[in-house]
Amino acid sequence: MPELPEAETIARGLATALTGAAVSSVRLRRADFLKTGSRAALRRLTGRRVTSVGRRGKCVVMHFGRWRLVLQLGMSGRPCLGRAGRPIGPHTHLVVTFAGGRQLRYVNSRRIAAGVHLLSPGEDGPLGRLGPDADGITRAEFVGRLAGRTAPIKAALLNQSILAGVGNIYSDEALFRAGIRPTRRVGRISRQRLGKLHAAVRAVLAEAIAAGGSTVTGSSGFAGANGEPGLFTGSHRVYGRYGQACVRCGATLRRTLVGGRTTTYCPRCQK
DNA sequence: AGGTTGACCTGGACGC
């Protein structure tokens, strides 16, 4: 599932390939996939150049001067780069062709929590609801934004308005590294242990970005902008390892539900 | 206002 490291990997790939490229046409193939902005405004990207490509939370953000095109990846979003003219596969909802014949195709099979937002200058759309990016948040900011909460720590980590970019995989991984039980209420965790969690979040995200993200099996799984798989998958210590032995203590990993999400943890290492 | 829950959607895994 694309979380911050996967979105970062995609954004870097697109930045390298597309910065400076001029749009020759934009085709929205599924009208309800455009969540912010109009079809007419989208057409007016024609002739504009990509000035940069970045990321905010789990979103890939393409800049066209002061206009921005936000790709909300959701569960299964895959921006694919290729040459124009090849047959268009299923679930291809947006096609942007660039001068010179390169083409960006936004493919998304499960259209859960996914879409495209065209933001006019000053408009923030879904980006306005996000807390600070989890990969750059300071310890003081992290602890401060969690202070006073009563939700389970895992639910708080998944809440994008507290901090942006952490999803189910990396929340489980960070909580394991910090030795904190996912169900523990935020208010019952000392500032010192929250500091440890902050370091764990930053570390796990940095390692995953360095590895090019996580790929989870299936065609809906993540791949970089050029289709290469992420290599972090083999580094998961708890995510998807329910019933297996804890890599640290050997206890059998347990599975539970927190905030409606499948959660895996070690009953011995995480308190 | 913060916390919690369910709807959304489809492909893949699994069982018979």
Next chain:
DNA sequence: TGCGTCCAGGTCAACC
């Protein structure tokens, strides 16, 4: 082989 069923989860709306 082929069908049915279940599961995954990011975001948002609606509720408490």
